[in-house]
Amino acid sequence: MAGPLSAPTEPGLDPRVARSRATVLRAAAALLIEQGAAGVTIEGIAERSGVAKTTIYRHWKSRSQLVFDAFESMLPSMPAQDYGPTLRGQLCGILNQLSRGLTQSEWAPAVPPLIDAGDRDPELRQLVQAFLVVRMERCREALRGAMARGELRRDLDVDVAIGVLAGPVFYRRLVSREPLSEAFVAEVVDQFLRSGAP
Amino acid sequence: MAGPLSAPTEPGLDPRVARSRATVLRAAAALLIEQGAAGVTIEGIAERSGVAKTTIYRHWKSRSQLVFDAFESMLPSMPAQDYGPTLRGQLCGILNQLSRGLTQSEWAPAVPPLIDAGDRDPELRQLVQAFLVVRMERCREALRGAMARGELRRDLDVDVAIGVLAGPVFYRRLVSREPLSEAFVAEVVDQFLRSGAP
DNA sequence: AGCTTACGCTACGCTACGGTATCGTATCGC
């Protein structure tokens, strides 16, 4: 499960192979960001990366495999950040990070194509799920902690709550395309907290 | 603004032209639904519709124009439905209709490609916006009415509220892909109402 | 009926891309 880019895949590997793989994946990710899933072509990657097409086919047996790996390579690691002791601060922190990730991060432009592709490709769908699970795990923890401390109603459905919290952020990014400010996040969190009081 | 499919475009038009246009747009919409935006090709439409490729080019000067019209032709009309007098009933009705539209309607599979395409194509983006404005106008009305009646806090930001309501529905459809039940919608609405009490 | 016009059909040329084969060369491990 080690990221094929950051970690040098395997220790006893020919450095030439590692270099090629990394270069190709970088170019593929760049194309993915700039032109969407349809823009990721073998020839385009070859031209952009300087790695010969034949070499690409030596490492990936098909285009879809490569696209898959490109997606995977750009899943950013989640920095274990401390958002403070209060539930409100934690939720605001998590949602603000999500919001920044969806709008300002380098992989932000890849989100819509990823969602589109996930609707048709089961493998990619799983990848997206995994990505989200990691992202939202901290949110789930924060909610569970608050419920245990009695700061939230005990009968709260955590999955629904996550949808209520993250949904508006995704909605603004993907659907309404209104600006995603910290004030908006704070408003969403405050509404949620008002509704979730025990 | 008349839909090019349902309404016979213009009265004094050669019926052969009207037929061709309608047939082509139907096929384009079908391809859009089945294979996403990338699947809408002139040749594919020609084959599927039985309309000759040359004829298609007689009516649309470029592929993107045709894709645009195909999108437009499938924007369903919003039936002016009555959801009863209570705010809760209205919101549940609107969100359930949205939820059904996003998952069960014929155009449901076209939503992710539409969102993806809208991220890159400004014209399509406007189309999506127009679609949403129509959809959400009734929601906005319901909220304004409730605020006027004193059922909601006066200082509620309507745009934020719409995001809080519609966001979770889109989130389940596009991101988490959890099932979209009426119970979920009711839970979202109830949480919103608890948080918006005056 | 006769004229107009839209249509279907076939055939093109062009580009982009997928995927494979061959061969000479550069790089790596030992």
Place this chain on the structure above:
DNA sequence: GCGATACGATACCGTAGCGTAGCGTAAGCT
């Protein structure tokens, strides 16, 4: 240094799709 091997370059073949041209035919209008 030397053999193994990964790489780059080029040349292919096949497919899909865009967009155009020319021509015969059929449908519509009057």
